[in-house]
Amino acid sequence: MSRLNHLKSKWLSLTIESLRINDGVANRWFSTLESYYTPTPVRCYHNFNHIDELLTLHDRYAPVLKTPNICQLAIWFHDVVYDPTKHDNEDKSIEMFKSFAEESHLDGVTVDRVSEYIDATKHHTKIPTTNTDQDYFLDMDISILGREPNVYLEYSKNIRKEYIHVPEQQYRVGRSLILEKFKELGESLYKTNEFKRLYAKNAVDNLQSEIDRLSDESQPI
Structure with missing residues (x-):
């Protein structure tokens, strides 16, 4: 199908x-x-x-x-x-x-x-929220943030394509600020215990990897 x-x-x-x-x-x-x-x-x-x-x-x-x-x-x-x-x-x-x-x-x-x-x-x-369903x-x-590194990399490239109207340097700075805020949350990025356990560590690693790429202008985004 x-x-x-x-x-x-x-x-x-x-x-x-x-x-x-x-x-x-x-x-x-x-x-x-x-x-x-x-x-x-x-x-x-x-x-x-x-x-x-x-x-x-x-x-x-x-x-x-x-x-x-x-x-x-x-x-x-x-x-x-x-x-x-x-x-x-x-x-x-x-x-x-x-x-x-x-x-x-x-x-x-x-x-x-x-x-x-x-x-x-x-x-x-x-x-x-006290609404568990909404938490899920x-x-x-945002489960994509905690996926395998290759899956996250493809996601990050697709987001850049969606924001291609933003000049590269402006995108690097703005995107990094957003990702830093997410990364600082650590495990609290996710609301449910299941997603914390399955995705939180990978998410922090993925976010840091993208931040590193964005800060290195020799790296394509």
């Missing part, structure tokens, strides 16, 4: 089978998601590949989630609007989710919770 067909199957299972959404609405919205998440020069990382990775993690941790459908909806919509030159992507993504929710007749609690999850991605590590969602979203 192709990745696209796999994703469509996951989407239809969530929307039609679990949420009882009209199949016409569900299929139409998958086409919308596909049109937004298709890889482009500004979506070298934030595309359907990223969504697929998060859905795989969602399946792994679904047994410990209290409301897995809410978490999965947040995964599908959290990056649906993505323009690296803008600063309102999360807000626009929430607006699009609410359009889907209205057409799908989702209940108000679901709409509010999914919107909160998406909004929390604005300031990942600064969000204090946020950890899933």
Whole structure:
């Protein structure tokens, strides 16, 4: 099965089978998601590949989630609007989710919770929460930071491609500042014990490696 067909199957299972959404609405919205998440020069990382990775993690941790459908909806919509030159992507993504929710007749609690999850991605590590499901969602979203070094390297290159409009020297400085803030958090970068154990050490190492590359102008980024 192709990745696209796999994703469509996951989407239809969530929307039609679990949420009882009209199949016409569900299929139409998958086409919308596909049109937004298709890889482009500004979506070298934030595309359907990223969504697929998060859905795989969602399946792994679904047994410990209290409301897995809410978490999965947040995964599908959290990056649906993505323009690296803008600063309102999360807000626009929430607006699009609410359009889907209205057409799908989702209940108000679901709409509010999914919107909160998406909004929390604005300031990942600064969000204090007692919502364990949201913690898992946020950890899933930055799990890439703690992946194998070669996977992280490819991720870092794709982020640079998305921000190719930023001059190289400016990118090196700005990106380094962001990564330093993440690295300083150490284990606290992740909120759940599982992700701390599995990803925290690798994340710190990966972040330091990229910081070193960014500070060495002889190193390509």
